[in-house]
Amino acid sequence: MPNLQFYRGQIPSSPDGTSSSFFEQGKCSLHTAFTYIIHYLLTVGLETNENVFIIVLNDNPLPPQAFLEDGTAKQRLVASYKLMLDFYGIELSNDITGEVKLANNWRERFDNLERNTHNNLRITRILKCLGTLGFPHYQAPLVRFFLEQTLVKDKLYNVKESALNYFIFAVIDKQERRNIVKYAYAHYEPKHEFVWCPKTIQSIFRGETFPDDDNPIDLKQDDIDDNTASEVSDVM
Incomplete structure (x- = not known):
């Protein structure tokens, strides 16, 4: 070993x-x-x-x-x-929750990320490693960070597709992954081109009726995994 x-x-x-x-x-x-x-x-x-x-x-x-x-x-x-x-120009701001934020060197390091797209594969590796070796709760904060930078802040254009196609689906926790997809959908434009979850779930997002104990919806938790995986493969 x-x-x-x-x-x-x-x-x-x-x-x-x-x-x-x-x-x-x-x-x-x-x-x-x-x-x-x-x-x-x-x-x-x-x-x-x-x-x-x-x-x-x-x-x-x-x-x-x-x-x-x-x-x-x-x-x-x-x-x-x-x-x-x-x-990568990022700082771990909370060792317990895994929350991250921009580091002081972010401008220089973001330029490096934009120029060298091979880093996208390494980030996917990092996410898989964290999930496998005891830190799955670190995954979602990092993915959400990249989605915020790409979809909201309009930075890291060359990271955007990897964040949507790969980073999201490296997250092990199904509820966390579901929440991240919801976040991505909320900030993605144009909405009709969003292909990273089934249309049935998109309709739930639009109606702000997310499944919970008081508002049950006949939708299996795994639907967001199985259906999304097939839809993503169709567009790649």
């Missing part, structure tokens, strides 16, 4: 020899440790790669439970997350 060993501080990244503890202590920079960001930082077991340190969780060499039970690994995962957020 080399990824877990790395986060425990038992092995360095390869080939640059960077230790996870260096990043936790703020002694290193992402700009000087390219291998770290590509093969270790918040990509634990989520993508296949020629590098042997990328472990596929579905093949079970790195059971998520092993990571979840390791306090040091989880602490360093949060440190890694903060480091990546700073790289």
Whole structure:
């Protein structure tokens, strides 16, 4: 389990020899440790790669439970997350809820995001990693942040499609994902081109009659997952 060993501080990244503890202590920079960001930082077991340190969780060499039970690994995962957020011009404003906000360096870093669209894939990886390794409550605040920047603030044009097509559907919690889709629909124009949830749910959004205990609607919670996935695939 080399990824877990790395986060425990038992092995360095390869080939640059960077230790996870260096990043936790703020002694290193992402700009000087390219291998770290590509093969270790918040990509634990989520993508296949020629590098042997990328472990596929579905093949079970790195059971998520092993990571979840390791306090040091989880602490360093949060440190890694903060480091990546700073790289994107974002700051974790609440360690408990996962709320994020613009960092002081956001203008420079947003320019980087606009120019380098490969970062969109990395953000999707980060979201998957957070959901798998003990921080699913961090997912929705980050996705909502990107939706606000793209749909409301009219920034990060080149991130918009990834936020709608991929970031939203990386969120594990179904109610949180549902709320995010509702938020996206509320701020998306033109409304008739919104394809990221079924028309039946859009009608609920428009009528402000969202399902709850006092206002039940005969609509399965999973409908927003199954139907949206098929609709998104139709337009991609």
